[in-house]
Amino acid sequence: MTDDSTYRAGDADRSEALDRLGTYFADGFLTVHEFDERSGRAAGAQTHGELASLFDDLPGLSASNRAEPPAHRMGSEVAAQEELDDVLARNRKVQAVDAVIWSVTMIAFFLGLFVFHWNFFWVVFPVAALASWGARAVFQLSDEEEELAEELTQKEKEERAERLRLAAEKRRELGQ
Structure with a gap:
């Protein structure tokens, strides 16, 4: 041994x-x-x-x-952090694709409704929903992973806002 x-x-x-x-x-x-x-x-x-x-x-x-050895315990923590980073990166990609999909959808909706007078202008919404679902499938982002990423992103925003609030208070205290 x-x-x-x-x-x-x-x-x-x-x-x-x-x-x-x-x-x-x-x-x-x-x-x-x-x-x-x-x-x-x-x-x-x-x-x-x-x-x-x-x-x-x-x-x-x-x-x-x-x-x-401590390295054995740290290996799983490092792997978990890498997996979390991957989930967050995939979530950012899905959000970017969603922004494009829904922007194009709204443009097509208003063009179809007011400019081209399409009878079926509403069809753009189910198509956009399918495209949005497809983006999640392509990036292999599950609902649980998306919820976790959103929760972490929200928490980071709140922590940043708190840091900025404290910095502003300190600046006021120092008279700057």
């Missing part, structure tokens, strides 16, 4: 260890001095064993967690 503690640690492993130390510090398990000392050791760690030893006396770590 191979001892994982002798495997070389990479930047991602050291970064994950630093994040965990920050959590322990924020939760009050480490003093400022201990945090500084352990952070320095984490930044210079060359093996998973050196990283694991930083957490030996801290609660919440079982032997199996210490033996598992």
Whole structure:
């Protein structure tokens, strides 16, 4: 059986260890001095064993967690982030295609109704709905993925608005 503690640690492993130390510090398990000392050791760690030893006396770590290299846990997080980025990119593409479809639909509707006096000017709406549905099929965007992307986009907009509001308040406080 191979001892994982002798495997070389990479930047991602050291970064994950630093994040965990920050959590322990924020939760009050480490003093400022201990945090500084352990952070320095984490930044210079060359093996998973050196990283694991930083957490030996801290609660919440079982032997199996210490033996598992942090990179294995981070791999699934990275894959999840990449999958989320893919969903968000596909959602942006679908939104762009929808904007074009419905813009052309409205132009065709008004032209058909007022300029060309078509009897079946309303047909453009079912055609547009089918085209919009087809865009989702082409980009393989499910309803759940679209809802998630919309929810995340809305949350990002709200967070940005809050950041801007706080910046405006600080600017007013400083008299600028």
